[in-house]
Amino acid sequence: MIDFLRGQIALLETEYVVLDVHGIGYRVFCPNPxxxxxxxxxxxTIYIHHHVREDAILLFGFSTREEQKLFRKLIEVSGIGPRVALGILSGGSPDHVVAAIHQENISFLIKLPGIGKxxxxxxxxDLKDKLDGMGAPSLFDEAPVLSDAQEGNSGWPEAREGLKALGYTDTELDRVWLRLKDSVGPDEAVDSVMKKALKLLYAG
Incomplete structure (x- = not known):
């Protein structure tokens, strides 16, 4: 089984990268290429989960060991396949996903792509007692992972209204905010937040 690959990025697409390893191009599906x-x-270096099924051999790749480990835990859950697990990691960092599971924060989890109640x-x-040592323990004692205060202290609420006026849905905007929030400063201008969000929305 392939555990990691090291090489140069030859191609970047919305769902995957092609990694050139000594002249061989490996297509690697990533949470956020x-x-x-x-x-x-x-x-x-991309850490790999080598997934084999009857009709395909697929490579899923991660920038950290923590993402790789959490991905493997997620696909052990009934109803979560590799594509859904990849979507979960595209919508939330490992620390936040692990914290939400420990906190039994269903409102956070259902905002992740492909996850219903x-x-x-x-x-x-399935996972609450299997994630010891993963994530940041300090998150478990804080307010909910995606707090109203965190949204309100940035330009996001106003940017969100502007994006809704452009036709984006609440679901799309919730998912984008999960990916965006760590890069938005408390005093960042609304137009800057909108540009960042639109870049992610266009990327898919």
């Missing part, structure tokens, strides 16, 4: 957008001429409950039931 654009994290490699500034590293096209660099040697990068029953699946969120199953994630909590």
């Amino acid at each position: 654009y994290v490699y957008g500034t590293k096209k001429d660099e040697i990068v 029953k699946t969120a409950q199953r994630m909590i039931l």
Whole structure:
């Protein structure tokens, strides 16, 4: 089984990258391929989950061991396949996902791509006692992972209204905020927040 690959980014797409490893191009599906957008001429390491099924051999890749480990835990949950697990990691950092499971924060989990209430409950039931040592323990004692205060202290609420006027749905905007919030400063201008959000929305 392949555990990691090291090479140069040869191609960047919305769902995957092609990694050139000594002249062989490996297609690797990633939670957010654009994290490699500034590293096209660099040697990068991508941690791999090598998934084999009857009709395909697929590579799923992660920028950290923590993401790789959480992905493998997620696909052990009934009803969560590799694509859904990848969507979960595209919508929330490992620290936040783990914290939400420990906190039994269903409202956070159902905002992740592909997760409904029953699946969120199953994630909590199956994984709460299996994630020891993962994530940041300090998160468990804080307010809910995606707090109203965190949204209100940035330009996001106003930017969100502007994006809704452009036709984006609440579901799309919730998912984008999960990916965006760590890069938005408390005093950041609304137009800057909108530009960042639109870049993620266009990327898919």
